[in-house]
Amino acid sequence: MKYRRLGRSALQVSELGLGTMNFGPATSESDSFAILDAAIEAGINLIDTADQYGGRLGVGATESLLGRWLAQDPSRRRRIVLATKVHEPMSEDVNDRGLSARHIQQACDASLRRLGVDHIDLYQMHHIDRAAPIEEIWQAMDRLIAQGKITYVGSSNFPGWFIARANEQASARRGLGLVSEQSLYNLIERRAELEVIPACQAYGVGLVVWSPLAGGLLAGGDSDPDGRRRSESSVATAAAYAEQLAQFGRICDDLGETPSAVALAWLLQRPGVSSAIIGPRRRDQLASVLRAPELRLDAETLARLDDIFPGPGPAPEAYAW
Structure with a gap:
């Protein structure tokens, strides 16, 4: 496994993180x-969860x-970098979200109790x-x-303008601000390239990718290795x-690599990415993607992937002169 700095922080996280939504x-x-x-x-070493995860077992179960x-x-x-989240409804209480x-204070205390840390x-x-x-x-x-209850602050599903606003306000308060943004990003869904990724790069915010395999669409024969049910x-x-x-499958065949590994390797060669969150439901799904950090795609392969799954281009040029 290889490690990268989480944004501009000195914290080192594994290039693949483990998502626990299915646990x-x-x-x-x-x-x-x-x-x-x-x-x-x-x-x-990056273990990612959220206070709302639990599905049919109820919020907090994971x-x-x-x-x-x-x-x-x-x-x-x-040995782990423990990450969790706050925002989603935890009960019917109007203030419990x-x-x-x-x-934020009450949710953090509740997460600490459930995690036992x-x-x-x-x-x-x-x-x-x-x-x-x-x-x-x-x-x-x-x-x-x-x-001493938290060390770093990150965001998830934030637009570029709010990443900028949050870090400008943190700077005014002489704080470190956001060190990471967890965003939807993969070969099929590349809209983060318009505003989110440029904002992250400008403010030294590490991009942590969720659904890197597009809910299993980029995984070939495995229906759901990144943890998103069909x-x-x-x-x-x-x-x-x-x-x-x-x-895409033909490119993977030409390379002699699994689609999952190629899709993850592509992400890990994108600017600003600190880690990609995988959400395996089985051990074999985990084993199938561990090679991705070692796989380097050459310029020709990257160009072929761009031809198949073109990105939106930078903002504002993508939608204005």
């Missing part, structure tokens, strides 16, 4: 533990599962909250840092991209 509701606890063990053995895994061997905590200072390495805002003033958000995050919309997307996916 509990889709993958049994014993199988989840086996995947976690295998990931650590392979050198993956964090609780991770807490039980960590409790089995206290040395595991020192969003990015108010009250909810005294601090979270990377605390990520799961989504933009247009009702929450950025000053209020940073007040809450600064307090958590001062309390939905009606993804089936429709597969039909819409059938010809491009067939061409």
Whole structure:
């Protein structure tokens, strides 16, 4: 496994991170533990979760599962970069959601209890909250840092303008600000190249990619190795991209590599990417992508991929003169 700095911070994270959204509701606890063990053995140190994960088992269930895994061997905590998220509804309570200072404080305390740890390495805002003033958000995050409950702050699903606004406000407060943005990005979905990635690069924010295999569409024969269940919309997307996916498969055959490895290798050669989150439901799915950090695609292959899956181009040139 290889490691990269998380944005402009000095923190080193593995080029592949382990997403845990399926742990509990889709993958049994014993199988989840086996995947976690295998990931650590392979050198993956970024473990990503969220307070809302749990599916049919209820919100918080995945964090609780991770807490039980960590409790089995206290040395595991020192070996991982533990990341979780705040924003999504945790109950019917009108205040048990969003990015108010009250909810951030209470949600962090609840995550710490479920995880059984005294601090979270990377605390990520799961989504933009247009009702929450950025000053209020940073007040809450600064307090958590001062309390030793979190170390770094990241965002997820933020637009470029809010990444800029958040870090400008943090700078005015003499704070480090956001060190990472977790965004949807893959060969099929490249809109992050318009504004999000340029904003990340300008502010030294590391890009952590979710759904790098487009819900399994870029994985060839494996239906769902990046942890996104096939939905009606993804089936429709597969039909819409059938010809491009067939061409992609031929490139992978020419290289003698799996589609998953090629799609991940492409991401890891994109500017600004710190890590790509994989969400395997089985150990064999994890094993199938571990080669990706070692795979370097040559200029000809990268050009062929751009021809098949063209990006939107930079903003504003992509939509204006």
